[in-house]
Amino acid sequence: MKRTAIYGMMAEFDTPGDLVTAARRTYEAGYQKIDAYTPFPIEELSEAIGFHRNSVPLVVLIGGILGGCSGFALQYWIHVINYPVNVGGRPLNSWPAFIVVTFEMTILFAGIFAVLGMLALNGLPMPYHPVFNVPRFAFASKDRFFLTIFSSDPKYDGIDTRRFLESLGARSIAEVPS
């Protein structure tokens, strides 16, 4: 990313519909490095800004497999290898009795991977971020919808980009200092 004093240009919209339309048109106009900010999840929006690769499910799958395998391996190692206890001559690898803990460990690891994976992929926790420098951005967690074109975008230009955002019918436009 180029080091510039300006992080990007932020446009504000009144309704989720306006934002989705604007995001779609911005992406179609050739802007690649854009992001949208909303007070609640909007399904169409991630498509509109060209976000397709969501690797959270893969992370959860890895967590689940890891948890299940390590849960079973723990019990097998304890009861068959390290500390075998003969209960009436029954097999040491009494796997049906190990199912419950294996299952619980699968859920535990998958759940922890889901949360930590989601946070890590999102780059959170992040104590400082330039978008918060725009005073109006406080409404992004209430009832306003924002679209940002980053200055690192090759097509970004202080004047053209502003004019483009104006043509989308933005309610207000602000430069984001980095």
Next chain:
Amino acid sequence: MDEPTTQAPVIEPGHTFATVTDKISSIVLTRPTSNGWLLGFGLAFLISMGLLYAVGYLFLRGVGIWGVNIPVGWGFAIVNFVWWIGIGHAGTLISAILLLLRQSWRNSINRFAEAMTLFAVACAGMFPILHLGRPWLAYWLFPYPNTMRVWPQFRSPLVWDVFAVSTYATISLLFWFVGLIPDLATLRDRSENRATQMIYGMLAMGWRGSARHWARYETAYLLLAGLATPLVLSVHTVVSFDFAIGIVPGWHTTIFPPYFVAGAIYSGFAMVLMLAIPIRKFYGLEDFITDRHLNNSAKVMLATGLIVAYGYAIEAFMGWYSGNRYDSFLLWNRLHGPYSFFYYLLLTCNLAIPQVLWIRKLRSSPLWLFIISGVILVGMWLERFIIVVVSLHRDFLTSSWGMYYPTRWDWMTYIGTIGFFLACMFLFLRLLPMISIFEMRTLLPEAEVKPE
């Protein structure tokens, strides 16, 4: 999902993104702490100090201060453990299972139902540890390399229970916290005071509502719900294994897992209603927690109550049909033994009285629902009492028969956990948004994106 128009709405009409945000966040941020809250919290805190006292004395003297002895070794500790953990189940059912079933009415009650789950599991978790006799050695339950060179016995349902309950507590906490992140960001942006901005800001971890973040967030949230669904069913199943794997008459039955899970949801929804009805009244949240929510919760109670009734019927039938003298004696003992009064009281509370919920008018009357929910909670507590005490107090040998009487310490510990639970609930209501703000926004008509 579109219901016929005769039903009450999930949110009263006329609300916007801004009004929903302001109404819920103002309870935490701007409203002065009311005298009612102070009184309620003070009282609950006082009662939980009773718990501290009872536990302190327990640590000093040992479990001999309780009414447990041979043959009834389980007593109040296990009764209360099962009761509390059952109550927790409704929170996960509402937040996870109803999310997967796309029951969007759950959006206004899931947050505090999840909080209820957490606090109920905290209360539940205390009892088995206090019951250990040497509670300072509770960590022996977990497998860790130790100088004694021994390991837990993974073929025992009691060890399964440790894993089930601790996983349940962890996943419930994660689910609740993930749900809170966007709302914490709202509180950070709304608050005007530097200290609260810092605190909510730290907890929100820099959440900015980016579309990429939301996409991953929604995936993670849905997957967590998908993981929590089999988990919640497994937890009470494993709790029922604590009984069903044993050979004690009345415990050793295959009906236990489904019957326990249904009972858990039954008592959990009763607790949800007992909390929701006063909360919506005192905080003026009738717009968000509408008669529709009360009605739906009452229907869930009615349905799960009937599953529980089926469980009782099968227990009684198997007592007769099995031809096993110990099982049929147990049935006779429940109906005519020294604790028969409580068995009839249980049937009245859990089977007879809740049938009035068939009447539509009662299902939308907050006062009646509050009373019936209280009755169900008492009934479900009695159910666990009957299962634990009546089965144990008549051992296989008549020479080992005995009686179980709870002591004042048993009562003090039990009532103390209710105080602890309520004190936590009061703190939660005051410090965190009790209704999920961002999920409420998605329910508003203006949240729809019209196709171009």
